[in-house]
Amino acid sequence: xxxxxxxxxxxxxxxxxxxxxxxxxxxxxxxxxxxxxxxxxxxxxxxxxxxxxxxxxxxxxxxxxxxxxxxxxxxxxxxxxxxxxxxxxxxxxxxxxxxxxxxxxxxxxxxxxxxxxxxxxxxxxxxxxxxxxxxxxxxxxxxxxxxxxxxxxxxxxxxxxxxxxxxxxxxxxxxxxxxxxxxxxxxxxxxxxxxxxxxxxxxxxxxxxxxxxxxxxxxxxxxxxxxxxxxxxxxxxxxxxxxxxxxxxxxxxxxxxxxxxxxxxxxxxxxxxxxxxxxxxxxxxxxxxxxxxxxxxxxxxxxxxxxxxxxxxxx
Amino acid sequence: xxxxxxxxxxxxxxxxxxxxxxxxxxxxxxxxxxxxxxxxxxxxxxxxxxxxxxxxxxxxxxxxxxxxxxxxxxxxxxxxxxxxxxxxxxxxxxxxxxxxxxxxxxxxxxxxxxxxxxxxxxxxxxxxxxxxxxxxxxxxxxxxxxxxxxxxxxxxxxxxxxxxxxxxxxxxxxxxxxxxxxxxxxxxxxxxxxxxxxxxxxxxxxxxxxxxxxxxxxxxxxxxxxxxxxxxxxxxxxxxxxxxxxxxxxxxxxxxxxxxxxxxxxxxxxxxxxxxxxxxxxxxxxxxxxxxxxxxxxxxxxxxxxxxxxxxxxxxxxxxxxxx
Numbered sequence: 001x002x003x004x005x006x007x008x009x010x011x012x013x014x015x016x017x018x019x020x021x022x023x024x025x026x027x028x029x030x031x032x033x034x035x036x037x038x039x040x041x042x043x044x045x046x047x048x049x050x051x052x053x054x055x056x057x058x059x060x061x062x063x064x065x066x067x068x069x070x071x072x073x074x075x076x077x078x079x080x081x082x083x084x085x086x087x088x089x090x091x092x093x094x095x096x097x098x099x100x101x102x103x104x105x106x107x108x109x110x111x112x113x114x115x116x117x118x119x120x121x122x123x124x125x126x127x128x129x130x131x132x133x134x135x136x137x138x139x140x141x142x143x144x145x146x147x148x149x150x151x152x153x154x155x156x157x158x159x160x161x162x163x164x165x166x167x168x169x170x171x172x173x174x175x176x177x178x179x180x181x182x183x184x185x186x187x188x189x190x191x192x193x194x195x196x197x198x199x200x201x202x203x204x205x206x207x208x209x210x211x212x213x214x215x216x217x218x219x220x221x222x223x224x225x226x227x228x229x230x231x232x233x234x235x236x237x238x239x240x241x242x243x244x245x246x247x248x249x250x251x252x253x254x255x256x257x258x259x260x261x262x263x264x265x266x267x268x269x270x271x272x273x274x275x276x277x278x279x280x281x282x283x284x285x286x287x288x289x290x291x292x293x294x295x296x297x298x299x300x301x302x303x304x305x306x307x308x309x310x311x312x313x314x315x
Numbered sequence: 316x317x318x319x320x321x322x323x324x325x326x327x328x329x330x331x332x333x334x335x336x337x338x339x340x341x342x343x344x345x346x347x348x349x350x351x352x353x354x355x356x357x358x359x360x361x362x363x364x365x366x367x368x369x370x371x372x373x374x375x376x377x378x379x380x381x382x383x384x385x386x387x388x389x390x391x392x393x394x395x396x397x398x399x400x401x402x403x404x405x406x407x408x409x410x411x412x413x414x415x416x417x418x419x420x421x422x423x424x425x426x427x428x429x430x431x432x433x434x435x436x437x438x439x440x441x442x443x444x445x446x447x448x449x450x451x452x453x454x455x456x457x458x459x460x461x462x463x464x465x466x467x468x469x470x471x472x473x474x475x476x477x478x479x480x481x482x483x484x485x486x487x488x489x490x491x492x493x494x495x496x497x498x499x500x501x502x503x504x505x506x507x508x509x510x511x512x513x514x515x516x517x518x519x520x521x522x523x524x525x526x527x528x529x530x531x532x533x534x535x536x537x538x539x540x541x542x543x544x545x546x547x548x549x550x551x552x553x554x555x556x557x558x559x560x561x562x563x564x565x566x567x568x569x570x571x572x573x574x575x576x577x578x579x580x581x582x583x584x585x586x587x588x589x590x591x592x593x594x595x596x597x598x599x600x601x602x603x604x605x606x607x608x609x610x611x612x613x614x615x616x617x618x619x620x621x622x623x624x625x626x627x628x629x630x631x632x633x634x635x636x637x638x639x
Contacts, residue, residue: 289459
């Protein structure tokens with residue numbers, strides 16, 4: 001009994017419960033047909049939300065007002081840079097990935113420079129930089145060969161026993177991210193800053209260095225995500241990252257991370273990403289129209305957050 | 316002694332100068348953008364030019380005011396863009412064909428906004444997530460209503476938005492009216508002060524007997540009202556609707572409030588500034604820029620650059636405010 005209660009107290013349990021309920025509803029509708037395929041497809045799509053979600057989670061955990069709105073533009077630009085660098089050539093895959101990573105790091109650095117040097121609230125800094133990144137992407141991505149090299153496209157779509165290889169890599173990465181969050185100086189610093197920036201500073205935490213690293217981390221993950229998306233969907237485009245603005249925030253919050261900052265968990269990002277993808281799959285299986293699908297998705301997000309509850313009263 | 320008094324007076328003068336600069340900054344940035352346009356293309360500074368350039372200024376200004384009400388109470392509305400799109404679809408279909416039903420739907424959607432305020436307050440939910448969810452709902456509803464771009468604006472709305480008053484272009488008159496009405500309501504009335512106080516110190520406002528629940532419902536409801544006006548103005552300008560027509564307004568409206576001198580927390584907002592911010596953004600995003608040697612690729616970027624420059628200027632000024 002106690003164990004169950006302890007489990008229910010975990011903030012991330014709700015997102016997994018939601019994912020399971022939605023999955024069961026889907027396969028009971030199909031009569032159990034295609035359950036494996038649904039899971040495989042859900043895993044392949046969920047990892048993209050997980051990758052950017054982890055970056056966004058670290059940023060949001062820094063405290064109120066911290067959010068990275070430049071992710072979609074960043075993903076779009078990095079996908080174009082990666083595909084151009086690879087140039088359809090298998091031998092350039094690694095260099096292309098590095099280029100995407102570099103793009104993301106540059107974006108993260110620029111974001112932090114705006115926040116720090118101009119003291120712009122992060123939400124506006126990342127918003128303004130996203131406008132500029134978008135322009136760079138539009139003018140850079142024109143007339144490019146944007147198809148990924150065959151080797152990279154194949155790699156992004158490989159499955160082992162129905163589990164996409166990218167999902168395994170992402171799982172390993174998130175385990176590392178979880179350890180980084182809970183067990184390293186960096187992760188504990190992020191949590192401390194989110195709880196009380198001034199107290200963290202007084203306690204000797206190098207607040208600005210941690211914030212810098214967090215925005216760069218989010219940028220870098222966005223960059224990598226751009227390259228992987230281009231590989232998976234076999235092509236880069238300007239709007240390839242568009243849906244990740246809302247999704248990256250949604251997976252963080254549905255996963256039980258506090259929007260007020262200072263409280264985060266990595267498993268919830270997985271649960272929420274799977275929940276959102278499976279929800280989409282379920283509504284598609286039921287054959288509802290795109291309009292109804294959007295309305296239901298929205299209502300379910302509002303419903304989940306209402307039931308799972310907001311912040312407890314602290315004073 | 317006298318020397319000390321002297322420096323004190325000088326300091327306070329320096330401070331009030333900095334404060335004045337800070338208040339004037341949104342207007343200054345608008346003037347700068349106008350000067351830039353005049354320099355690039357002098358013919359744009361004319362009755363016709365302003366009518367064209369400020370084409371979409373009215374809906375953007377209204378959406379910005381809607382966002383401002385939400386930001387006043389330390390919340391954020393990520394759904395205002397899709398909501399404007401939804402209102403646009405209702406305007407171009409039901410409001411034209413079955414006006415009574417159309418009006419009922421629009422009033423109902425304002426009610427939904429007020430209920431969201433209540434929900435956010437009662438369950439202490441993060442407004443970002445709730446409005447994020449609602450953005451899907453509005454978008455979905457808009458697609459259900461108008462799966463393909465189409466519909467047509469009601470005649471009276473077309474006539475209103477197409478007004479050509481003498482001397483001053485209609486968008487400018489409308490913007491001034493919007494700014495003055497919002498300014499009067501929020502800055503000059505006693506309940507307006509309470510509403511802003513709820514953003515500055517909710518506990519104090521609550522202790523002095525005001526209902527925070529009611530305040531949140533009023534502010535979200537007002538956001539709904541101005542969102543509806545924005546959607547209608549948009550359709551009056553574009554004549555037909557599209558489910559995605561308002562999507563860009565979420566970020567534009569937030570940027571407009573901040574450009575206009577508003578802050579995310581503490582109830583520090585400025586309705587006049589917000590409208591000026593919206594005008595600046597509308598100019599920067601106007602299609603006329605295409606004719607001004609700014610390639611279309613860089614138009615969005617120009618928006619971002621303007622935001623950054625204005626905010627940088629503000630930091631320089633407020634640093635002076637602190638130092639002097």
